[in-house]
Amino acid sequence: MADLLSDDEIDKALTYLADWRRDGTELVRRVDLPSFTEAVAVVNRVAEIAESEDHHPDIDIRYSTLVFRLSTHSAGGITRLDVNFAQEIDNVVDVARGQ
Numbered sequence: 001m002a003d004l005l006s007d008d009e010i011d012k013a014l015t016y017l018a019d020w021r022r023d024g025t026e027l028v029r030r031v032d033l034p035s036f037t038e039a040v041a042v043v044n045r046v047a048e049i050a051e052s053e054d055h056h057p058d059i060d061i062r063y064s065t066l067v068f069r070l071s072t073h074s075a076g077g078i079t080r081l082d083v084n085f086a087q088e089i090d091n092v093v094d095v096a097r098g099q
């Protein structure tokens with residue numbers, strides 16, 4: 001099982017996860033997309049990665065706005081798995097935006 005990161009380790013990760021914030025035991029990112037269809041396409045791509053890595057974010061879908069919440073449930077907080085997954089979500093969003 002992955003180890004919980006320290007507060008310092010989480011703060012350090014947030015320096016390069018610029019679109020993420022910490023909310024207690026979770027990393028959180030809000031993403032605004034141009035349409036519901038594009039938002040759901042991002043969710044579908046993230047779902048594929050989640051299944052392949054057996055690590056699953058909580059995802060809130062409201063029209064074209066997504067909120068991702070990452071936490072390692074088995075550890076009770078934020079681990080390296082969540083930091084890595086946050087970067088993968090960033091990559092999916094960048095591709096969806098053509099960046």
Ligand SMILES: C[C@H](O)[C@H](O)[C@H]1CNC2=NC(N)=NC(=O)C2=N1
Pocket residue numbers: 054055056057070071072073074075
């Ligand atoms: C049995 C299965 O491997 C576990 O339930 C996995 C599934 N996905 C998971 N996702 C997240 N975010 N945290 C977990 O601890 C976790 N555990």
